[in-house]
Amino acid sequence: MVFRALITECRQLWRLRGLLAVLARRELGARTAGSAGGWLWVWLPPLLTIAAYYLLFDVVFGMRLGAGAPTARVGTYLVVGMLAWQAFADATQRGMGSLLDAGSLLHKNPLPPGLFPARAVLASGVVFAPLLLALLPLYMGAHQWRAGVWAVLPLLVLQALLSFLLAYLLAILAAALRDVAQGVQVLLSLGVFLSPVLFPLTLFPERWRWLLWLNPMTAPVLGYQSALLQGAWPPLAVWLALLAWIGVLAALLSLALARSRDQLVDWL
Amino acid sequence: MNAPATHPAALPLRLAGVGKEYRVYDSPRARLKALLTGRALHRSHWALQDVSLELARGQCLGVVGHNGAGKSTLLKLICGTLQPTTGQIERSGRVTAILELGAGFHPDFTGRQNLYFGGSLIGITHEQMAVLEPEVLAFAEIGEAIDRPVKTYSSGMTVRLAFALVTALEPDLLIIDEALAVGDQHFQKKCIERIQSFRDHGCTILFCSHSPYHVRHLCDVALWLDHGRMMEFGSTEAVLGAYEKHSRLLGGERAETAAAPLPYERGPDSALILSCDIADLGDGDPPTLHSPDLVATITVRGKGAERPNIGFMIEQERGVGITSLATHEEDAAPTEVEPGVWRSTLTFPDLPLHSGDYVISVFLFDETGLVTYDLWFQFKVIRIVSPTLMPGLVRLPHHWS
Secondary structure (H helix, E strand, O other): OOOHHHHHHHHHHHHOHHHHHHHHHHHHHHHHOOOOOOOHHHHHHHHHHHHHHHHHHHHHOOOEOOOOOOOOEHHHHHHHHHHHHHHHHHHHHHHHHHHHHOHHHHHHOOOOOOHHHHHHHHHHHHHHHHHHHHHHHHOHHHHOOOHHHHHHHHHHHHHHHHHHHHHHHHHHHHHHOOHHHHHHHHHHHHHHHHOOOOOOHHHOOHHHHHHHHHOOOHHHHHHHHHHHHHOOOOOHHHHHHHHHHHHHHHHHHHHHHHHHOOOHHHHO | OOOOOOOHHHOOEEEEEEEEEEEEOOOHHHHHHHHHHOOOOOEEEEEEEEEEEEEOOOOEEEEEOOOOOOHHHHHHHHHOOOOOOEEEEEEOOOEEEEOOOOOOOOOOOEHHHHHHHHHHHOOOOHHHHHHHHHHHHHHHOOHHHHHOEHHHOOHHHHHHHHHHHHOOOOOOEEEEEOOOOOOOHHHHHHHHHHHHHHHHOOOEEEEEOOOHHHHHHHOOEEEEEEOOEEEEEEEHHHHHHHHHHHHHHOOOOOOOOOOOOOOOOOOOOOOEEEEEEEOOEOOOOOOEEOOOOEEEEEEEEOOOOOOOEEEEEEEEOOOOEEEEEEHHHOOOOOEEEEOOEEEEEEEEOOOOEOOEEEEEEEEEEOOOOOOEEEEEEEEEEEEEOOOOOOOOOEOOOOOOO
């Protein structure tokens, strides 16, 4: 069965969910250890991004998007996609390096390696999920609490799952070859331009638009924009694309787990 | 192969045909390619092959072997940090491993935060740790420093906290990798006493060491590994005898005798060897013994009021042991010559050695003989000139008839 290795890993993670919570808390604690500002430093960068987009594009310049965009205000539009993208990039990068960082722990303790990418994704989720949810009341003018707005919740869960699968797969590849991490960082820098984060889908030339679907975050970003900016339930294509990405990544991860099972800790 | 006196119903550890293959790739790129394509692009290195053994409750197994023999791989497989390529490992009960102590501590977190986190890694919940904490802190002797970041700790404090943490709950199977010498002399003694008490309560122990001395004193069964294969498994003395014989046959490779050279504590209150005077030594390099008797007077400083024990070893020039003697083995306690200073005089009447150069080592042990407080390893070479012209090493007691 294709997913056998992944199912085994997920069962172990569920059994050790208490430890996973401890690890995630510790990761967040480690980021702020020794600083007087504490958690403020965790939330400050994304909060500043939101504030800068809003003030610059909506208040100072008053820039507007053309027809076909889910909202006319540029800052309001950018905040939604950029928060989701930052959450994805943060979880992917931290998760990708998590196995290498946890090498000494894995050599000394019989723990499932999946705990560490899961820890990174959970810690990113703790930082970014409240910010995305905080947009619900802030964007009330746009969505007026129409039913579609609640699509944000399943989108958050699916994005976390997508990030975990991708981060774990990349973490295994990075354990095999360290260059993977550098390559992925380049892709993450470029990826934001190949997505509807900065520009509405309609602004991309129609014959190149399919390229955007090669970005795993295109579907979630469209979903958030639909829910938060229009109060509309995201179209079926968004859910299908998201589920397709999750399915493909799960199959690839399961294959990588099966192939690296006996050796992964040796590579760290 | 079975250890003596095992009972299948109570086996805390059973290994059946266990093997571990390390896949060696020419480059990390080849490793990634193998991962992506599923093709076999590696060379195999079998660190362990076909290891089968069973240990009963309360048994202590000493694992010996040269570097690269597979000892650490075996321990990691039994811990569960590595997965066996072949065979099966069955463990029952709580398994605790004393590997690199304190390796998982975060320097910016306090001792207490690290204690709770470290506990969660080895299956001790927050609630359990809250109950265990006073005892752990008392054992670690950390005091108020427990609320300071670990980066402010001395290496001894870190190791003490880590040892107290991993041994907070009594295990069913304890795995020790060369970790008997942790912290200062006082703490080493506490560690060994704790391990002994686990053993007295029926804990099974796996002890991996380069020190045949400690294996002899702690273990009732031993396993000798060589190039990943089981060479011998059985009673300690028989296995160590075979291992030491093999080591000697290797010629250039020195038998790893007695305690490995460890950083022995030399503080103002440390127990240490003060002097070792050999009577009737002449001049020359090495000095010649001008007496038929070898008389060595060894003076040591003990630890508090404890009566220490003294060991003495004579080896051939190339480090092949001839005899090792210790006061605790022969009920020959040293005499206290002034408070805290002890002395033993060892006499070999009519020393039966043939002509040659011989190497002397002196040991200082605690009261039980398990903790090595100090070691003057191969500190002196003496020349012995024997009247006999016959070849050989030693004149054994004999008679003709």
